[in-house]
Amino acid sequence: MLLKPVKSAAQKIALVPTMGALHKGHISLLELAQQKADVVVCSIFVNPTQFTDPKDLEKYPRPLEHDIQMLEAAGCDIVFMPAVAEMYPTPETWHIDLGPAEFLLEGAFRKGHYQGVTQIVKKLFDAVDPDIACFGQKDFQQILMIRQMVAHFDLKLEILSCPIIREDDGLAMSSRNIHLSAADRQHALILSKALNYVHENFDTKPIAELLIDAETMISATPGVELDYFTIANGETLLPESDKNAQNIVALVAAKVGQTRLIDNILLS
Numbered sequence: 001m002l003l004k005p006v007k008s009a010a011q012k013i014a015l016v017p018t019m020g021a022l023h024k025g026h027i028s029l030l031e032l033a034q035q036k037a038d039v040v041v042c043s044i045f046v047n048p049t050q051f052t053d054p055k056d057l058e059k060y061p062r063p064l065e066h067d068i069q070m071l072e073a074a075g076c077d078i079v080f081m082p083a084v085a086e087m088y089p090t091p092e093t094w095h096i097d098l099g100p101a102e103f104l105l106e107g108a109f110r111k112g113h114y115q116g117v118t119q120i121v122k123k124l125f126d127a128v129d130p131d132i133a134c135f136g137q138k139d140f141q142q143i144l145m146i147r148q149m150v151a152h153f154d155l156k157l158e159i160l161s162c163p164i165i166r167e168d169d170g171l172a173m174s175s176r177n178i179h180l181s182a183a184d185r186q187h188a189l190i191l192s193k194a195l196n197y198v199h200e201n202f203d204t205k206p207i208a209e210l211l212i213d214a215e216t217m218i219s220a221t222p223g224v225e226l227d228y229f230t231i232a233n234g235e236t237l238l239p240e241s242d243k244n245a246q247n248i249v250a251l252v253a254a255k256v257g258q259t260r261l262i263d264n265i266l267l268s
């Protein structure tokens, strides 16, 4: 509705969906969107249906004024900030088939998470009607699930995956990094270090050895509780044992102090 006046054959619309607490990772999505489209919409909505831990939802950072300033400075055309009641006016059930990868990795640790993510992303697509939508590779599995949802509804839009933006010391930028204490912040570096180690040694060491080394590095770090470290097929997310296969990715998730972080790196 909001965008009907600007939507025409000549005007391409790109959507950058976010949950706010913006950082340079989000701005990189916006910049890519600006290169690809005439009008860029950024949505800020902390979506309750994708949270499996109520405390995580409650403490999710919401620095709205700062977010708006960042979007203005970055030249974003439209900010879409719906209220919860606007996106969920009546109680509703949502369940679509996202394929077997829904239940692996993040889906195993956050049960129902991708049903909530695809539910809200479909609502955002319906509201904005974009030609392109940009998502970060940091949430690797999320992009796979969104592509499944797009295929399920046969939506005519392009999903773009954008590279992971990191702090100078390698930590993947994430809104939840704000919860890390100074000690957690140092300990969290082991995640990108382990991923880089696997990347650097991928041609010379067997996958089984790389996995043991990475898990040992992470387990030896104080305050870090590993959920998973896997080397997997980038489509099925099933463990990969053949180094000559295409589309291999290493993915990690761990709790650092009280904060759960994820990261990944492409290997082939």
Ligand SMILES: Nc1ncnc2c1ncn2[C@@H]1O[C@H](COP(=O)(O)OP(=O)(O)OP(=O)(O)O)[C@@H](O)[C@H]1O
Pocket: 017, 018, 019, 020, 024, 025, 026, 028, 029, 134, 135, 136, 137, 138, 139, 162, 163, 164, 165, 166, 172, 173, 174, 175, 176, 177
């Ligand atoms: N470091 C990053 N580099 C590139 N894209 C990112 C990065 N961090 C987040 N994104 C992308 O930004 C979009 C919005 O993500 P979101 O608002 O959840 O931020 P976030 O930093 O991932 O927060 P959190 O992981 O703590 O929920 C998603 O597509 C996400 O993949």
Ligand SMILES: CC(C)(CO)[C@@H](O)C(=O)[O-]
Pocket: 017, 018, 019, 045, 047, 050, 117, 120, 121, 139, 142
């Ligand atoms: C895609 C998204 C905005 C849906 O709430 C969220 O999962 C995120 O920020 O990655």
Ligand code: BAL
Pocket: 050, 051, 139
């Ligand atoms: N960036 C992914 C959204 C979430 O963790 O719920």
